[in-house]
Amino acid sequence: MSTLLTHIAISDGKIKRSSLEVLSHLRQQAEANGHDTEAVIIDQNASQYVDQVKEYGPSTIYTIEDPIFENHRNTPLLKALGQVMDEADPHVFAFGSTESTKDILGALAARQDAAVLSDVSEFELTDEGIKARRPVMAAKILSDSVAKGDKILVSVRSGSYDLDESSADSEVVNLDFSIDESDIKATLRDIIGADSDKIDLSEAETIVAAGRGAKDDEGQELINELASVLNAGIGASRALTEAGVMDPSLQIGQTGKVVSPQLYIAVGISGAIQHVAGMANSKVIVAINKDPDAPIFDIADYGIVGDLYKVLPPFIEELKKIKS
Amino acid sequence: MKFYVCIKQVPDVDAPIQIKDGNLIQDTDRMILNAYDASAVEEALVLTEEDDDSEVEVVLVGPDKAQETIRKALAMGADKATHIKTNGDENFDSGTYARILAKFFEDKEYDVISCGKQSQDTDAGLTGGMLAQHLDLPYATNAVGLELEDGNLIVKRQGDSGQEVIALPQPCLVTCSNDMNEPRIPSLKGIMQSKRKPMESVELEDLGLDESALQPKTEVTGYMEKPGREPGQKFEGEPDELAEKVAHLLDEEENVV
Known part of the structure; x- marks a missing residue:
């Protein structure tokens, strides 16, 4: 034994x-x-x-x-x-x-x-x-x-x-x-950006992930609102963490976190293989992207071809109705 | 200061992949410098560029073909290189590479050893920590930023919830994320100079490793395609209608909202 x-x-x-x-x-x-x-x-x-x-x-x-x-x-x-x-x-x-x-x-x-x-x-x-x-x-x-x-x-x-x-x-x-x-030769001097209220992406049931398409303030606001309606963790593609728009700890992909939620909503993410490596095991994948040829649609269960600024507001409203 | 960067030649993961009878068929024309190692090289060059007495040396364990990858690192600006030669058909695992590198560094003097946090083909992410243990060096992994400060290497690493700022007294070891920088593309001048830079070749036998040290403890027995996702539904049309439709599908068909 x-x-x-x-x-x-x-x-x-x-x-x-x-x-x-x-x-x-x-x-x-x-x-x-x-x-x-x-x-x-x-x-x-x-x-x-x-x-x-x-x-x-x-x-x-x-x-x-x-x-x-x-x-x-x-x-x-x-x-x-x-x-x-x-x-x-x-x-x-x-x-x-x-x-x-x-x-x-x-x-x-x-x-x-x-x-x-x-x-x-x-x-x-x-x-x-x-x-x-x-x-x-x-x-x-x-x-x-x-x-x-x-x-x-x-x-x-x-x-x-x-x-x-x-x-x-x-x-x-x-x-x-x-x-x-x-x-202990190494000294821990500081921990930056640790936020215990944040939903842990590696354990989240639902994740809303933002890509280059959702880079500006309006896009970020919509992402936050969608995540709040679904009580979802917020993730990002490397394009957004590198641009400093979102915190590096939120990066999903080969370099960042590997996640496997029940529902993954990719907003404005093209779906480079390095990103897909981190989320392909999600149960249901929804992609919203204005480029109909974006590779993210190859792995999405539900793809919406459209401008996220036009799709997200009615999507959020409808989800609110469903949740209430 | 003396900076060693351990680098590896890997297949380009963006290239098409073929599997035949459980074996991976790799296009030998699409071998590249591991992206994480490229970031380690870049950072070593940036950290040492103000200091004329500093030296950046790259070390690669691999077959003759991997010399093109060493030249790439030299063309980026590394000063010299050591090539620890293998046949290329060995089944080395992370542990084997770490033991080979540890033997190489045994009689070397250095301030910092760095490498990528993982190699982009296997994503194992083990060799750096193993090497630090063999050499008994303080270390940090998954660095997203490095600074030098009076005999210390200040590492910002991405931890589980936040970024940890760690001071490592030199000599030390650090593994680098590709989030720390954008590796430079070698200039024509750099490429020309790289051909004249010293590259020392070391035969694996000459390192004096025991036979047992070269025995891997793990082995890949086969490769297979990933079970593909069923093709999904793609909707085009009026945003309002699409949003409504998909929201209801998620609720009624998938039960995930």
Whole structure:
């Protein structure tokens, strides 16, 4: 029997849904293969989240609680993750693929001499390790990979698996942690533009994304209004974040966030492959663009060819009626 | 100051892709400098342009064909290059590349090592962090802005919710997003000069790596087409009518509003 361990990421005082998706999947894999499921929470208030994690049925929940984990910092996080791996000796250690995960995954693999596959959309256990599917070439095609060995790290794209609760009376193991500030050579000086009220795009049910076509104030106002009617997260194409019109954290695509909402409304976005790489797994895609040949229409379930300034006002009005 | 930029030659993701019997058929005429690495080169050039004593060296692990990519970086303005030669048919994964680079840097002196945050063909995004770990360097990934300040590299990185500003004491390692700059297009003069710039070739065997270090721990077993999205409906006509129609489809057919 081997241990399958899931990292439970905390962001803005909440468990990242992607962590629970991964935990749900790993527990199913453990049950099918006779393995043990465990989880680890590393946060300044780690113990707060234990009850919620129990709902997903790990046999053991490790917690590492220290004020140093208030913000993401790779040196202490790596030390804590290494400590948990020494303690739990997992065969597979799985993560939701967040920016924080991306920051530490390679270093952790090198430190632990582990095999690693990042940003997978599916994976399962095999006799030798895991096999996983991941989008490559700007998500134009898929590749199948295998990772072999006693220690395997894997990060999973958000939205890859459904949540599956199965409450357990998990054993809770608190691990002591300490680190000298002098061992942390990097200094976190500031965090700019962190806004905890914002809807997290990687977990949003609905996203309204703005492109070059919605660059001016009137376009931005319409985007905001549409998002507010649908209680949607707001995203952007690279054209808008580069132009400084929208915050870089809102960028969706190969370079930015990968999203998989129920509804994705692309407004004034042409649909370059780098953008499509970040949103093609949305359930329903609506595109509004005045260019009938825009590539976004090739992947949209519903395409409206038209000027967004003429289409959005009646669209917003109609949605208001439907919602009321 | 000494800046090393690790670069990679990758297939152009904008080129048509063919899959045959699970293998990826790549057009060898469409190999380019990884876009994220190009941003790393650009930023190194910008950061060092005021300082005459500084040197930007690019390092590439790859086959002979990849020398054209090294020349591109030299034409942009890098001072010199090292080419760590491979046959090109090895199944190296991120870990292998990181171990090769770590061995190369073992006896080198430098202030900053940079590279792209991921390569645009595999999007794995692992090598930079691995290299930092092997070399025991403070590091930051996904940088969207860099500045130099008295022995520190100030990195602005895109985190999960905001941009983190991190001071890394040198020597350090940083991986770069393509959001930090617009890489320059080499001038004719740059291209001419690049031909005379020093490029040192190192045979992989000469680095003295153990056989085990070259063994990848992961392997790609095949490629496949993505299941395509069903062709959707495209509407043209009166904006009011279209807006109304689609809003109702989203509500009644899709149940997503």
